[in-house]
Amino acid sequence: MAIAAIDDFLKRESAAGILLVGAAFAAMVVANSPLGGFYELVLNLKVSVAVGEFAIAKPVSLWVNDGLMAWFFFLVGLEIKREIVEGELSTLRNAALPAVAAVGGMAGPAAVYVFFNWGNPVAIGGWAIPAATDIAFALGILSLLGPRVPTSLKIFLTAVAIIDDIGAIIIIALFYTSQLSALALSVAGICVVALVAANLIGLRRTDVYIGIGIVLWVAVLKSGVHATLAGVITALAIPIQADDSGHSPLVVLETALHGWVQYFILPVFAFVNAGLDFSTLTLAAATSPVALGIIFGLVIGKQLGVAIGSWLCFALGSARPADASPIAFHGVCVLTGIGFTMSLFIGDLAFADPALSSPIKFGVLVGSLISAALGYGLVRYGTRPGTA
Numbered sequence: 001m002a003i004a005a006i007d008d009f010l011k012r013e014s015a016a017g018i019l020l021v022g023a024a025f026a027a028m029v030v031a032n033s034p035l036g037g038f039y040e041l042v043l044n045l046k047v048s049v050a051v052g053e054f055a056i057a058k059p060v061s062l063w064v065n066d067g068l069m070a071w072f073f074f075l076v077g078l079e080i081k082r083e084i085v086e087g088e089l090s091t092l093r094n095a096a097l098p099a100v101a102a103v104g105g106m107a108g109p110a111a112v113y114v115f116f117n118w119g120n121p122v123a124i125g126g127w128a129i130p131a132a133t134d135i136a137f138a139l140g141i142l143s144l145l146g147p148r149v150p151t152s153l154k155i156f157l158t159a160v161a162i163i164d165d166i167g168a169i170i171i172i173a174l175f176y177t178s179q180l181s182a183l184a185l186s187v188a189g190i191c192v193v194a195l196v197a198a199n200l201i202g203l204r205r206t207d208v209y210i211g212i213g214i215v216l217w218v219a220v221l222k223s224g225v226h227a228t229l230a231g232v233i234t235a236l237a238i239p240i241q242a243d244d245s246g247h248s249p250l251v252v253l254e255t256a257l258h259g260w261v262q263y264f265i266l267p268v269f270a271f272v273n274a275g276l277d278f279s280t281l282t283l284a285a286a287t288s289p290v291a292l293g294i295i296f297g298l299v300i301g302k303q304l305g306v307a308i309g310s311w312l313c314f315a316l317g318s319a320r321p322a323d324a325s326p327i328a329f330h331g332v333c334v335l336t337g338i339g340f341t342m343s344l345f346i347g348d349l350a351f352a353d354p355a356l357s358s359p360i361k362f363g364v365l366v367g368s369l370i371s372a373a374l375g376y377g378l379v380r381y382g383t384r385p386g387t388a
Helices: 003-031 036-044 060-086 092-117 135-143 151-175 182-200 206-223 229-237 249-273 289-315 326-335 340-350 354-382
Strands: 046-051 054-059
Touching: 003 036, 003 135, 003 249, 003 340, 036 060, 054 060, 060 151, 060 206, 060 229, 060 249, 060 340, 092 151, 092 289, 135 151, 135 326, 135 354, 151 229, 151 326, 151 340, 182 206, 182 229, 206 229, 206 249, 249 340, 289 326, 289 340, 289 354, 326 354, 340 354
Parallel strands: none
Antiparallel strands: 046 054
8 A cells, every 4th residue: 555545545444533522522412401301302212114025124323323323334345345355464474473463453352241140141242342442533533642652653543444344243242143044145245255256257336236235235134244344345356456546446436435334433432322311320320340351352352462472573573663652563563452333333242231331331431531541641651752
């Protein structure tokens, strides 16, 4: 990836992170204002789309989480494919450090969460909530420090977050599915075959891929597997090779979608899911094993997992990000504890009990805010002139 392209990507992600924070703050203000009842009413309003006898009926909140977020996962799939084919993850040497760091960063918080919830067969199902990093939020925090932060640290954070996303996608597919429909899965399988066939014959019309992807989304939605995975599958089929004029279908789609996802879909998701009503948050909920497992998983488990994985790679010969002091590097490890979007998303999948909504939101918000503040302080201190 060219340096100019990297800088442009990081700037856009950073701005989106700041907007994400604003949307989450607005949600909490509305939820705790006289408009709180109307806010809940709108989120729970059932909207139906029907064609003949076939219908999809979901509350507004699930249209956002299952529908709009499919486009987020579609963009994630495009970014993952580009990074693996020609980006920072295209060689084993470049991918080794962020890959090992990301694996540690998923195992660490999961272990901490399980420690707090051991013995509770229901609560332990949320073990993956603190496992993923919110790339937009984390890069938004780094952007507050301006050019004093080495680009190498931003690239490392981005690579770890992308591999985190791969892990989260696998976790959702394997562990957060409901009862499966054989008919819907059969239709989904036909769609996947059609996508692969289109790629193999060299079809470059993105509208065809998206059309098949929409059918795939409906089939996956009805199958019991989470519907957002259709976005990733469709994205991986999009051709990346440029033609003689330099036109790459994948890059064109990624560029076109990036603004919509970062500046509309993710803020809408944050506004819909971050509206914690503090009047319903009891002391018992705020100090419950679920909330504490998420908070300590994000703040302690995440940074230790990423740091231990990274230093293991350094001991085996991997180079530390250029121009980065150990303190600044550890600050970035701490910033991976900003879970937010993916943590809220997995929390929504993990538990059907609405009573757990408040401790999940509280844990994610508190854990992410502590990680943001602590990581910001360490990176700021570690990037002072003369810091080794």
